Amino acid sequence: MSFSKDVKNEVARIESEIACCEKAELFGLLRMSGSVSLKGKGVGIHFATENAALARRVLRLLKSNFSVQTEVVITRSRRLKKNNRYQVQVMPSAEASKALGELQLLAMPEDGRLKLLGKPCCRKAFLRGIFLAGGSVSKPVSDYHLELVTDNEDLAILIQKVMHGFSLPAKMTDRKNDYIVYLKEGNAITGFLSVIGAHNSLLEFENIRIVKEMRNKVNRLVNCETANLSKIVQAAVHQIACIRYIDKTSGLYSLSPLLKETADLRLAHPEASVAELASMAEGNIGKSGFNHRLKKIEQIALEMGMDEN
Ligand SMILES: [Zn+2]
Structure with a gap:
């Protein structure tokens, strides 16, 4: 189909x-x-x-x-x-x-x-x-x-x-x-899929897109390890699913401004690594600080009742 x-x-x-x-x-x-x-x-x-x-x-x-x-x-x-x-x-x-x-x-x-x-x-x-x-x-x-x-x-x-x-x-x-x-x-x-309410299709679209953009990236960085890559892809897919869940449940504006910025960056750059996202964020935040914010978002989604799988 x-x-x-x-x-x-x-x-x-x-x-x-x-x-x-x-x-x-x-x-x-x-x-x-x-x-x-x-x-x-x-x-x-x-x-x-x-x-x-x-x-x-x-x-x-x-x-x-x-x-x-x-x-x-x-x-x-x-x-x-x-x-x-x-x-x-x-x-x-x-x-x-x-x-x-x-x-x-x-x-x-x-x-x-x-x-x-x-x-x-x-x-x-x-x-x-x-x-x-x-x-x-x-x-x-x-x-x-x-x-x-x-x-x-x-x-x-x-x-x-x-x-x-x-x-x-x-x-x-x-x-x-x-x-x-x-x-x-x-x-x-x-953005369009979200406007018309196609939330499941949106997640499917995003999963394929992350894998595709990651692959393009790997083709450029030949020495990246594949095992490591699939872990990064899975983490990004999960983070995006959590953000979409929060968006659907209570809206991204329910997040603190810092977490809202974190969520926006993650959505805008699904293929970016955490270090790259951190460099795009306002203020002086490192990779581990940014990772901490992403973990916080995942925790909020779980507390709101998101299914672990
Ligand atoms: Zn109306």
């Missing part, structure tokens, strides 16, 4: 706790790959995907926010290894028209007036919808690459703007009839 699919399967199962975010996510999902269908006098909504979890999510979000009548058509592929196709349809009705209006699907309004994306929580949910419907990300084995593809230029500009709001250095390009908003840097991709 591809890494994109892992990420989608993870975020398609996130329970959204806040009602405002559900509409923002639907807006992202349907703007990205939904369409408006005209049947007789009324307008309906149509959304197609090969991902069963995503089809269920779209259906649930539609049903819990609007009292619309829906239908799901599954087209089974006769070819081997081809996926089924799920088509979620909202039947034309007054309520369907209301949904189209509220989700601003008929026209792209000026983004200043976009009520749906007023809050940061909703902007995160919007990006989750965008990724689910039209995103892909490669495993960091070869290249770092995450992209969101749409044929609508205004939507691409909006996506880029929302990403910039989360300090994600998104760039844009076009390919044939599509606009592509993309990220090309490891830290930016982990």
